[in-house]
Amino acid sequence: MRSCENFKVSGERRTHPIRKRNMVFQKVGRIPAHSLPRLHLADTIAITFEYQKRDERNNTVTQWRTGNSTYCPLVVSAAMVRRLEAMSASESDFIYKFKGDNGRIRDFDSATALWMLRGFILSVDFKGLCLDPKRIELHSLCSLAAMAMYFNGVPVYTIMLLGRWSSDAFLRYIRKQVKSFGSGVSSKMIVTSCFLH
DSSP states (O other), X not given: OOHHHHSBOSSOOSSOOXXXXXXXXXXXXXXXXXXXXXXXXXXXXXXXXXXXXXXXXXEEXXXXXXXXXXXXXXXXXXXXXXXXXXXXXXXXXXXXXXXXXXXXXXXXXXXXXXXXXXXXXXXXXXXXXXXXXXXXXXXXXXXXXXXXHHHTTOOHHHHHHHHTOSSGGGGGGSOTTSGGGGTTHHHHHTTOOOOOO
């Protein structure tokens, strides 16, 4: 998802942020209530993007449970819904709402998210990974997702559909300087020794 769908952003945006009502879980063909304590054990989550910058409306993307307790869209989404439920948020509240230390409802903004992301990069061996924290942006997460799908053999059209790209513009997120990008290509180039027209 894009930062303007997840966080409060400054300035005017045509893309609408995600609301609590846009997150629909499903378990064995049934839709459990958001208040269900074991919501994270659902089979799928369908997120509906009400309005996007290319005038596309009500685009729904479904993700399946991965079984991984850290990298699972259902675990993360259920945690968001639980946070909103604990605040007695309405179905139309945005997912970036949270309760601050003083008990007041606040907005999680993109500037804070970027600050946290860069802080994380600084906490790891960023030099060994050839990362420059100053060049990390929230769009880096789009690049990460596109790269992860690409390297794991997800077909290009599936990447486009899940990422909601209406063109091959997502290819700009594929970083050709990444070492894994060319893995196996040289071997594949020598398989066919003869080209006939």
